[in-house]
Amino acid sequence: MSELFKRTHLCGNLNIKNVEEEVVLNGWVAKQRSLGGLIFVDLRDKTGIVQITFDDTIPKEVFDQAEALRSEYVIGIKGIVKERAAKNPNLPTGEIEVFAKELVLYSESETPPIYIKDDDNVDDNLRLKYRYLDLRKLKMQENVRFRHQVTKLARDYFDENGFTEIETPILIKSTPEGARDYLVPSRVNQGHFYALPQSPQLFKQLLMVSGCDRYMQIAKCFRDEDLRADRQPEFTQIDLEMSFVDQDDVIEMQEGFLQRLFKELMDIEIKTPFPRMTYDEAMERFGSDKPDTRFGFELKSINEVVADTEFKVFADALAGGGDVRGICIDGGSAKFSRKDIDKLTEQTKHYGAKGVVWIRVEENELKSSVNKFFSQEQLAEIAAVFGAKTGDLILIVADRTKVVFDSLGFLRRHIAGLLGLLDDQQFNLLWVTDFPMFEKDDETGELKAMHHPFTHPKQEDISLLDTAPEKVKADAYDIVLNGVELGGGSIRIHEGDLQAKMFKVLKLTDEECQEKFGFLLEAFKYGAPPHGGLAYGLDRLVMLLSGEHSIREVMAFPKNQNAQCMVCEAPGLVEEGQLEELGINLR
């Protein structure tokens, strides 16, 4: 092993104040070049880059060594900080350079298969395979450090507020509902399997029954789902639960956390309390239970205005108990051609919409895709609902209510994106509350829990459980940032009889209840406190705050779209003997 130079400073921290200091630095060669008898090395560590200069005042063997340096060689240097003659304003350390006196080479590098620069646009799988090189990029180092700061701040804040971090087990029992479990065959109890937790939900509720009072954990969770969109097989939650609280208590605690997070890590003042909006209001106004409130284009119902229409699409929607709603894009008429609108219509089909009706508000005329069916007066009446003015574009969807909301919810956000209205320096936090307790399963038509079956119904709706369960609202709440759900939670049921009734509404047999949740029901027999909590998706939270567009950018070793770890090549083949010990065979 080469001699070790004991570091005195980190590269990125040097500045004009260090001039004339003797410093020792360790790091990677980002670049080496010779110019006018001098050798310049950009030396990089996790904090940044500083220029090292080798001149002819140093021993020839050191100079020669410096001449042989190549990118990604790992070196240490001792030298003196000097003010630069030609300053580099693009580099934080650009006012200085370090004149090297000594040099040690720790290790060489072959030519790396990917460039170590932030804006390198390389294939994702290559980046993931050489993640240890990808992580050398300063932006990735920043992300790693920022994620650490978020978790550190979370732990500090909740510790100060009396929370205890408690580890819940990773090897638990499989409950086949919700997402698919990862299974772990047991060797000691052959034929039996552990499951990896989708969340610590049941255990954190048990901790409340245990009197732990305030629990937090930054917890690994697992879901064996297909990785469409930006999902990962293993992901991380900031998981929280409190006893003897109501919804306001939980919300207030979280607002304190988020306020501090934005203040300390983003230097942004967020006012509390955050706006709150019921689920119904969010759907009515934004067509989404995670409304992005950074821009307008709110939904309006034109059910009343078109109640007597003969236009079949509208009439059918209304007759079927559906809706006719639309959004108005300010000044949108000039910005969206016929072709653009066709494209939007096409995209809206993913949400079930069979078409989009448009109205352009022009100087002297209202043009519309449904001119044939509506008079100018009728169109004006519709436009008036939106308060539309000349130059605006109205887009209307008529269908089942869910399709209308989903389609318009998509359209307003998508259009805002096209128009550049999604300001990623603006952070609109809000609570969505009063979620429905149940939703209809698309396939079976049966009611299922919208959040989960431990969610407490709103006190005033409990009597509806017997008569009209679909109308029951829950003490459930989501925290939404710019149209993305950062986290969600609820007050839980702590009453055994109410929990039993809930399972009954969900048509679980006694046997199923016992099999799946028996231990929770058993625990509730021995004194359960009122409790509630919340969990944040840490990956998503860090992604949003750091301005990244994929959670993979804020995870050190994410899996690829096939759930593979490209670094260690997992999953892999195992030896027959391993399977034998576990009592399993490949099919």
Place this chain on the structure above:
Amino acid sequence: MSELFKRTHLCGNLNIKNVEEEVVLNGWVAKQRSLGGLIFVDLRDKTGIVQITFDDTIPKEVFDQAEALRSEYVIGIKGIVKERAAKNPNLPTGEIEVFAKELVLYSESETPPIYIKDDDNVDDNLRLKYRYLDLRKLKMQENVRFRHQVTKLARDYFDENGFTEIETPILIKSTPEGARDYLVPSRVNQGHFYALPQSPQLFKQLLMVSGCDRYMQIAKCFRDEDLRADRQPEFTQIDLEMSFVDQDDVIEMQEGFLQRLFKELMDIEIKTPFPRMTYDEAMERFGSDKPDTRFGFELKSINEVVADTEFKVFADALAGGGDVRGICIDGGSAKFSRKDIDKLTEQTKHYGAKGVVWIRVEENELKSSVNKFFSQEQLAEIAAVFGAKTGDLILIVADRTKVVFDSLGFLRRHIAGLLGLLDDQQFNLLWVTDFPMFEKDDETGELKAMHHPFTHPKQEDISLLDTAPEKVKADAYDIVLNGVELGGGSIRIHEGDLQAKMFKVLKLTDEECQEKFGFLLEAFKYGAPPHGGLAYGLDRLVMLLSGEHSIREVMAFPKNQNAQCMVCEAPGLVEEGQLEELGINLR
């Protein structure tokens, strides 16, 4: 749901300074009794117990409600703190009581299957099944909280010292060596398996290659081993790694951590630097690489004194390259009868010893189990090696060196225990360094890595790798507390060629290297910094500091001896369809 009383205080925090304050408390009824027209309730939360008194000044319905309270009911009360007439010095809150004015019942409780008191000596499996009740015990609450404080302090300390907490993946590749892996069948890549990590070793080394510089993680680790002794299928490490460091740097960083841990959480001053002892010295003096230095009874060799003996047991041991060593128990002669020594001898057989020779130093005589073979003069010569005095007991083992060390190492600690010399208020921390790089595999006789194959050999021993690898010492170090290994680590190999040589000594083929560690070797091609680290067994650390004798006492939901979670009944059966999706069958 009952009305929620918003808590103003925690039960255990109330004291004489709160007298006359109106307080609101929530908690569990630990005990309820009527006496002289009053009702007394011991109310418990995680902080402790306080006495609530109901008298006849309150409305009758509240009094009646209080009368109906039973153990483990969950209640809230509003009341006034009063100084007690008859103070209870055994209770931290014993100087006061709270006169209740209002009462709310949150939930009732059936008679709990285990008592909620610290010293309840109930069956372990029952405790684990009703863990949520077991955790209500104040001692368990203290343990849970203490564990939190240890991890919090670790995170604070290492954060202040520039470490970044980075999550490494849980779904990784199986490397069938060391302990047995837990496997996770992949659904997407059928026939392939993930493994759960036994430690984040390879990933933390990759993070050093990534330039992350200082990594920490409180990491879940998994080993599918039989649960003899005090092991758990899932356990937790405080895992650390640093770049550009040597052994002294790592040790100094850890001493700062442990010093602060003892100071802040135990109010104990520990001096730094801690004592250091080479592996060889530890074995010679204590017969163990984790010496307990709280007491004497150090090992002495009598090889020279008995070199010419005709006593076959000694002669054979020496002739076979083995050893004759012993320990001297101060004043032990009177404390251990012949029968006691027989029992010790029996126990020593677990360590391979075929017998134990004893010498009692009496006033005028040296009595011994080998009187026949040794003259009084010869026995006196042996006794002199130990500096034995009248009343002492010498115990000698002759065998292969490993058996001698293991047996005497066991005897000295076991006897110290019997004699009450293991003071659990004394904390002797020390470093054991310079471990052998390799040890012989008992079964195959081949060399295997004593720590792991990434451990850096000592610089001066590298040349021995070719000629006498069994003599090579490593830059490996363990931190030992009172005879227990708290953690261990090493400086790692960062030179690709040295790593390759190491694999060669271990007789790994190129193909095996590539299969098992290919990604690390590949990473080393692109500029690896010198690095090293350490990992603490968190469960054991917390156990020792909290004075517990099993790691199960410091884990919220441990598994039982059959690797089962008694709370959720994992592992369990799964549905055939789940196995089908994973492409596996039960054998």
